[in-house]
Amino acid sequence: MGRALLVTGTDTGVGKTFVAVLLLRWLREEGMRAAALKPVETGCPAGPGGAPRPEDAAALRDAASPGEPLSRVCLYALATPLSPHLAAEREGVRIDPARIGEAVADARARADAVVVEGAGGIAVEIVPGYTFADLARELGLPALVVAENRLGVLNHLRLTLSFLETAGVPLLGVVLNDRRRDASPACLTNGAEAARMAKEAYLGRIPHGAPALPDEAAAAFRRRFLARPSARI
Ligand SMILES: Nc1ncnc2c1ncn2[C@@H]1O[C@H](COP(=O)(O)OP(=O)(O)O)[C@@H](O)[C@H]1O
Ligand SMILES: [Mg+2]
Numbered sequence: 214m215g216r217a218l219l220v221t222g223t224d225t226g227v228g229k230t231f232v233a234v235l236l237l238r239w240l241r242e243e244g245m246r247a248a249a250l251k252p253v254e255t256g257c258p259a260g261p262g263g264a265p266r267p268e269d270a271a272a273l274r275d276a277a278s279p280g281e282p283l284s285r286v287c288l289y290a291l292a293t294p295l296s297p298h299l300a301a302e303r304e305g306v307r308i309d310p311a312r313i314g315e316a317v318a319d320a321r322a323r324a325d326a327v328v329v330e331g332a333g334g335i336a337v338e339i340v341p342g343y344t345f346a347d348l349a350r351e352l353g354l355p356a357l358v359v360a361e362n363r364l365g366v367l368n369h370l371r372l373t374l375s376f377l378e379t380a381g382v383p384l385l386g387v388v389l390n391d392r393r394r395d396a397s398p399a400c401l402t403n404g405a406e407a408a409r410m411a412k413e414a415y416l417g418r419i420p421h422g423a424p425a426l427p428d429e430a431a432a433a434f435r436r437r438f439l440a441r442p443s444a445r446i
Contacts, residue, residue, distance in 0.1 A: 215246070217317055217327035218385050218438065219354040221345060223369035225333040227361035228390035230269045232419055233330050236357075236434070237276035239426040240326045243439075248324035249273035251287045252313040252348075253301075253332050253339060256294030265290040269330060277328065288316055298338040308340050310348060317352050326439075329354060334369075335376050346380035355385035355438075360407060362389045362418070364399040367406050374410065386437055387411040388430060391421040413437075 220236075222229040233249065240247040251270040260266030270287035283290075289308055293300035301308045320327040331337065331345040335356065338344050349356055356377055360370045370387065377384055389407050391400070408415040416433040419426075426434070 215248070215321045215323075215325040215327055216438065217321050217329060217352070217354050218357050219329050219331055219345065219349045219382075220357050220359060221331045221335045221349075221373070222359040223334060223361060223366055223373050227359050228392045228419065229330050229359045230272055231392070232357075232359045232388055232390060233328050234272055234276040235419070235423060235426045237273060237328055239431055239434075240328075241277070243435075245325040246323070247277040248281075248320040248327045249277035249286055250313075250316055250320055250327065250329045251332075252316060252329065253289040253291070253297040253308060254287050255291045255297055255300040255332060257290045257292055259292070265292040273328065273330060278324075285316070288312055296337050297332050298341050301340070310339060310343055310351075313339075313348060314352055317354070335373050335380075335382075344380070346376060346382050349382045350380055355383040357385045357416075358387045358411075359419075360387060360389050360403075362391045362400050362403050363393070363395060364397060366399075366403055367410070370407060370410060384411070384414045386414050386416040386434065388416050388419050390419045394421050 220229050220233045237247050254267035254269050257265030257267050267287040267290040270283055274281050274286045291300040293303045335346050336344050360366050417429040
């Protein structure tokens with residue numbers, strides 16, 4: 214039974230997919246069988262046949278398990294660029310959280326490490342009244358929080374960590390992602406502040422354009438995710 218985690222973020226567009234791809238490539242380099250899931254993806258452009266094509270799921274799949282059918286990586290690919298619960302309602306789709314749970318269990322049965330990417334941030338609803346934090350708690354997925362390195366992130370990070378704690382979701386780690394090239398004062402001080410907030414869960418910074426998971430983050434990730442007995446995560 215492989216271990217699994219949820220990649221969430223301080224907001225939408227902060228680098229969850231970017232970081233998840235680096236993580237999946239690194240897991241494979243470590244010799245692990247990796248699997249990726251993007252259970253619900255919204256705002257999907259039309260694919261060749263006209264059906265919504267989940268781009269995040271495709272990027273994750275290519276990093277984790279090339280050749281795997283996209284329908285196994287993304288259970289609900291929706292065209293509407295809204296929160297999952299609203300996009301599903303508009304498109305007349307009924308999202309079943311139990312199906313997501315089954316997909317995660319199935320992925321854990323065939324892989325050593327499963328990376329599940331959320332949609333938006335941790336308080337986003339999958340169905341009305343049921344958030345990604347609820348899903349993570351129910352499935353026993355610790356959260357890896359991707360925080361975009363910019364002015365305002367400390368507030369978003371504190372809110373995210375507080376929400377996780379209230380919901381009873383273990384914090385696996387926090388990475389500060391240099392999504393944009395930015396040398397503003399906040400970007401220079403955010404790292405130390407994020408470390409103060411997340412304590413030992415702070416895994417470090419992801420540089421802009423990083424081609425691979427930086428050594429510091431990889432070592433911290435190995436310590437916090439791979440070195441623990443999987444039953445505890
Ligand atoms: N560290 C980074 N360096 C360069 N580009 C990045 C970095 N992080 C994110 N991006 C880019 O920013 C955009 C949003 O990132 P993405 O991973 O799609 O966010 P999310 O999955 O949280 O919505 C994408 O175009 C992505 O390639
Ligand atoms: Mg994404």
